[in-house]
Amino acid sequence: MAPPRAQLIQLVPMKRGGSEDDNTSQADLDLDFDSAFGDESEPLHGDLGPSACMQAPARDQSSGGSRLRPPSPPLAPLRRRKLRSNCLSLIGIVLGLLVVLAVIISAVVSTTVYWTKPQAGGAEPVDDISNGPFIDLGYATYVGKALSVYPPSDDGGSSHNTSAAPVDIHRYLGMRYAAPPTGEQRWRPPALPHEEPTLQKATSFRPVCIGLEVTPHPGSDQDEDCLFVNVWGPANVVKSTTSLPVWVFVQGGGYNANSNANIDGADVVARSNGSIVFVNFNYRVGLFGFLGVPADNTTTSSPPEISANFGLLDQRALLEWVQKHISSFGGDPRHVVVHGGSAGAGSVVLHAVADGGRDEGLFAGLVAESLYVPTLPQCTEVAYKFWRAVDAVCYKSSKESWSVATALACLRLQTLSVLQDLVNVGHPLQYHGEDCPGKPLFYWGPCTDGILFADRPSVAFQDGRFVRVPMLYGVATNEGTLFAPNAASQDEVVQFVLNNFPALAADDRGADAVRKYYPRLPPLPEHNDWFPTLAQVFGELTFVCPTINILDVVAAVEGKASSPLYAYRYAMEDPSTVASGLGTVHMMDAAAIFGPGNVACCPPASYTTDDDNDSNARNGNPGLVPVMMDYYLSFVRTLDPNTYRSAQSAEWGTWDNKSRLVITSGRDQVMETVPDDLLVRCRVWLDLADVTEQ
Missing domain, CATH: 3.40.50.1820 (Alpha/Beta hydrolase fold, catalytic domain)
Known part of the structure; x- marks a missing residue:
């Protein structure tokens, strides 16, 4: 049976500094009481008020000695336990307040960062x-x-x-x-x-x-x-x-x-x-x-x-x-209007016939500026370009020794410099791996793959397999002058056409059409006698006639229910290009559409110089900038070039009766009907589209 707590106190050995009658120090008492009362987790009893804390320990006089008797209640340990408990409580409160304060500060900082962080709508221009x-x-x-x-x-x-x-x-x-x-x-x-x-x-x-x-x-x-x-x-x-x-x-x-x-x-x-x-x-x-x-x-x-x-x-x-x-x-x-220039225009036309002409909602309007339509052979017909690339960098003389997967893996391992030096270069092999007398203008290009593009554009449009959206097409008067070599004979004209449309070489109709419909034209400055003819035939075959033929086919397929169709001929003449025999060149209108300071290269000087010394620049070429910009912006915004057109510009009619807007200056725009002789030549090329593969 365990002894009573009071007896346990008496059994604790006491530290003595002298005789048994010496007074016990307060430190000894503290140690004894701590030992006697054991675990602090036990409940404390008695008066813990200020008066109790000041009581001195009592001595037992009945035994005639100075032995300690148990105080009632034990004061020193209670005081320490009280202080310790109070301290712990105070620490807990302080820590809680710090946590709350940290949460508040974090919330304030997060809110401040969120509202001061520039969103999609507002910040001052800064370097940081x-x-x-x-x-x-x-x-x-x-x-x-x-x-x-x-x-x-x-x-x-x-x-x-x-x-x-x-x-x-x-x-x-x-x-x-x-x-x-x-x-x-x-x-x-x-x-x-x-x-x-x-x-x-x-x-x-x-x-x-x-x-x-x-x-x-x-x-x-x-x-x-x-x-x-x-x-x-x-x-x-x-x-x-x-x-x-x-x-x-x-x-x-x-x-x-x-x-x-x-x-x-x-x-x-x-x-x-x-x-x-x-x-x-x-x-x-x-x-x-x-x-x-x-x-x-x-x-x-x-x-x-x-x-x-x-x-x-x-x-x-x-x-x-x-x-x-x-x-x-x-x-x-x-409401996305996709606008392409040159090969970009050819691209947007291809997207209009992609996937069999299924409308996937990618665009609501289409603009083709100086539409470029080269030959688009079947992809299987240009496989020789792949094997030529493999032979150039993988050192194998025969494609039979390679699988396509192995050859492709080899090409992927090559450095960019090697591929640029040995493969990404022009070559006289243009079609079926056959040599031609000169390099084609553009060695690489799209091919008809049978999936993304089930057929050539001319076929897809005639079959009605195209996305029905409002369309706007534009050409320059002299589309071909930037691309044509300085031909001195009719034979050079024919050969250049065959180089760029090589399937025509196997069909006499191509060469015959060039000779029949494209006689020698009046000379142009700084060029040989047959340059104007070659510029005309390449410009019409590649840019102008694909534009006219697509417009005609879309209008015929759609009839009166057709989405609006708009066309223009850009006829602005810059003195420098006229003097050099180039005329109104391919994509010359881009610097007016976007502003002459916003294109990468070579805007005509007359876009920023008033050649007529007109105070408001309207009669000179600078006036074309707001006219063209506003026509385009109006079409982008409303799918109609007239809604927000410049106040000085003409009403732009639709393609009805083969009508197009001719744009010459800031005050000179007028509707014209496409000339009959041009329509005849374009029909010739449409009939040969299976050979030109356009």
């Missing part, structure tokens, strides 16, 4: 990118630049109306819309962009896709890693509420280069008073965009039909990116 406007695309967050842009002036040229209120614009440059098409991703359809955990800079243009015969070097503005998109839009965007028309521009370059890259869209957004979103982008070209991979019966790889036309698949991926993300910039994915 972390303070620029942000856009969250899910896979990456990009920071762009805030601009304040005066709208282009009604006087034209590069002038701006500084008396008007500037338009606040957010610009995002060099955002990825697809994964880098390098290494194992070479010659594959574009993949989704990789996720980026850190903030991405979008304040400068990124490299464009490397073209034919370009030497890569560090710091070059061309690269294989090039699938980037640029967006300009108004700053006052309310996400999920703002819904503006979207203008997507597809650059040209003959499918062998990105030649209209990095057009600055700030002026067209400012001219619209912040009423549109403008987009342009890069896509693969040349070897990397249009190497047709032949069938390989020895593997289970994807069919060869989806292993070609990679540049066009890039474009389609961009249009899908716009559908998914453009609302974050304030754009309306249901």
